Amino acid sequence: MALAGLPNNVLITKLEALVNWCRKNSLWPMPFATACCGIELMALGASRYDVARFGAEVFRFSPRQCDLMIVAGRVVMKMMPVLQRIWQQMHEPKWCISMGACASTGGVFDTYSVVQGIDRFIPVDIYVPGCPPRPEQLIQAILDLQAKIEREGTLFGREFDDPRRNLPPWALVEEPGNRPPPLESK
């Protein structure tokens, strides 16, 4: 083997694994904070909870500089086109965290103007329950997302071509027992 002669300070891995490792440890969140969840999001970025420990401390208010959208708070029907436009302006690969009960389900705001879960209109990777969630929960969400990127990420973002990703959320359509097997890990 040609590898036999390598010095000790050289590591061998797949390019994809290296790219995923880089991506997951350098998430750039786009804070779409429309309500009280936004306050917890700010706490997450501040020194006490310090999301910098997980490499996601650079909050940018331009979607073109971000790859992680955190929707924190309720989204009304007038705001939904804005959210979709911001989502489309973000570069691939990109991910979305739906933070809190309102963003995930509409929460207590079951009224004519409030969208009953942003996943009806844009893709969501991680849901965070809570009203509002504590910053620790959001840290867990970021860790879960990192695990997901490491497990499923591909060099050119082809993981999103899997048709199973474009199904509606399980809770809305099927019994948990009928669930197809999870995506194969690499």
Place this chain on the structure above:
Amino acid sequence: MSSTVRYLQEVFGLLEEYEFRGQRQVVVPREKLFELLKFLKETCGFDMLVDVTCVDYLTYPCPPRWGRFGLVYNLLATETGERLIVRTFCDVETAVVPSVVPLWEAANWLEREVWDMFGIRFEGHPDLRRILLPEEFTDHPLRKDYPLQGKGERHNLPVITRAEG
């Protein structure tokens, strides 16, 4: 204050006037509304319009006999600190009242909000568009006969999937 109210009673034919917890309120017929507000502003010193809002009494246990919608004008005289609440009533068919933007500029957005939420038209308003809801919205959601969860407007939006970016 009471002499002013007595004068209003004589000149404008108030439907009702009463005091509740120190707040003086008068109810005026819709035809006399603009005249009365103009008099209050120009002669009585009510130079500030604090709020214009509306109440739908459709499902109220004892609805007022003058109409379904109660319009509320909240006035303040900044010289003396006096407040006066002027109310008038209208129905769905007669939901047209004169705009008070010529008297107080502050009425502009307040009347737009009442139009948006209750569908009461303000005649003579310079720019009567929706202010809070999207322009393509067709109903007036604070009317009591509008369903709380809407008529499907919140679901009638395009869906973006991963494939579309």
